Amino acid sequence: MALIECPVCRKRMSSKAPVCPHCQASTNGDNESLSRISHIQKSSSLMNQSFVAMTLFIAGVVIWFWGGEPAEGMRANIAGICFVFGFVGYLITRVRIVLHKRKSV
Numbered sequence: 001m002a003l004i005e006c007p008v009c010r011k012r013m014s015s016k017a018p019v020c021p022h023c024q025a026s027t028n029g030d031n032e033s034l035s036r037i038s039h040i041q042k043s044s045s046l047m048n049q050s051f052v053a054m055t056l057f058i059a060g061v062v063i064w065f066w067g068g069e070p071a072e073g074m075r076a077n078i079a080g081i082c083f084v085f086g087f088v089g090y091l092i093t094r095v096r097i098v099l100h101k102r103k104s105v
Contacts, residue, residue, distance in 0.1 A: 057086025
């Protein structure tokens with residue numbers, strides 16, 4: 001008996017177990033289809049994170065220029081924080097997407 005990685009939830013399980021004790025995925029079935037499902041779920045999660053980061057970035061720009069004048073005071077701080085976190089989050093997520101795609105090839 002060896003410990004293997006579940007193709008769906010990526011947690012460790014016994015190689016002799018008929019189903020994963022964590023996610024109840026069958027290990028008797030086609031492992032290729034299970035790993036494909038896991039890959040699609042991870043890709044979807046990364047794309048959602050990318051969308052949230054881009055939305056935060058755009059929100060920062062909109063807050064900064066709301067009303068036709070550049071922001072001052074507290075509004076400028078909030079806009080700057082949204083802008084920076086959105087931009088950095090988007091870059092990190094895009095790098096993770098590229099690495100995830102390379103891993104699957």
